[in-house]
Amino acid sequence: MRVLLADDEMIIRAGVRSILTTDPDIEVVAEASDGREAVELARKHRPDVALLDIRMPEMDGLTAAGELRATNPETGVIMLTTFGEDKYIERALDAGVAGFLLKASDPRDLIAGVRAVAGGGSCLSPLVARRLMTDLRRAPAQRGEDQGGRTELLTQREREVLGMLGAGLSNAQIAERLHLVEGTIKTYVSAILAQLGVRNRVQAAIIAYKAGLVEDGGDPR
Template sequence: MIRVLIVDDEALVRSGLRLILEAAGDIVVVGEARDGAEAISAAGRLRPQVVLMDVRMPGVDGLAAAARILSAPDAPKLIMLTTFDLDEYVHEALRLGAVGFLLKDTPPRELAAAVRTVAGGQAMLSPTVTKRLISAFVDRAPSRAEAARRQLASLTGREEEVIRALARGLSNAEVGRELRLTEATVKAHVSRVLAKLGLTNRVQAAIVVHDADLH
């Protein structure tokens, strides 16, 4: 069973998410929190594998809570919950290490699938949602773009091809088909790219590519 913590200041939203996730059969909601402070405490106490957390909450917001939760040893996977009324908090949460974000009106089947995806170690970088929204919030200031390009300069030509493909939302299998590599080889390239760039997941790698305006 995949252990999930739900964090949202609206009781109705929490109840709805619990019903959807527990109906999946392989997911159990181990706790709920009303704000970031409760989320930090609950994450340490309940040890969930995945945290679904609203971006905007009174008191300690989702961004501050994300920083604390993701800095802990063996931190859970973090998915931010939001609406289309997005702001810079979402982008910053991804930079902190959140593995993606979901819209609050995500269909039940997709919600459960997303939880399974991140619990299995994959980031939520889908071409239809996450990639588009990351692009909207990347600050391409000249200084940031230059820093990102310097960071990417350490990569080999093949590694740069792989990371550009990741930034387009492709899975390892899709990258392999496009670049004529085995999935295992792609996975190895991804691991080396993350290590070279000092990143923790594919979403952060995609942000570097977008910062450099190389996607």
């Protein structure tokens, strides 16, 4: 798994890199100190995953995420954030990111998040996920139409896949559970995103939660 790491603080980059490289399957192929450099390096190295800090000079992580998703759609983007920056979650989702992790997360969560996104899945720090779900429950009207109701238009199999997607399973893991090939799951996921009118798996996961397709413990129903 090829990873690009972008953060304007050298000590943060060093710490994240040291964690990632404890996994023999992960290779940090490039590092950037600002968003613009991150976009340029992503075009050059074509990483599987880009870990982007939210606040960076020249171009912030959210703007870089949008550009990266437009130019390198095959690269999954994870935003690295600190406590108090969850106000950026909606902007990040609109930019098409696949995950949100706290810099203070358990190192195992960082590695698991990279693995999940590299495999076509998504990742949300539990603290970020709880805050996001709380905000959505408090003000569902702010997001317009009740998106949870859209799942009624899905087939039973699509709802099953959506529930597993909402639980954070990768395409490979869903395929294994359903005894299908991974390519079939990719087709299902693409159809689900189009039917729900969302841009990425994290947004679909939120709908899965709202529709009751994922248990409180994080397992698909």
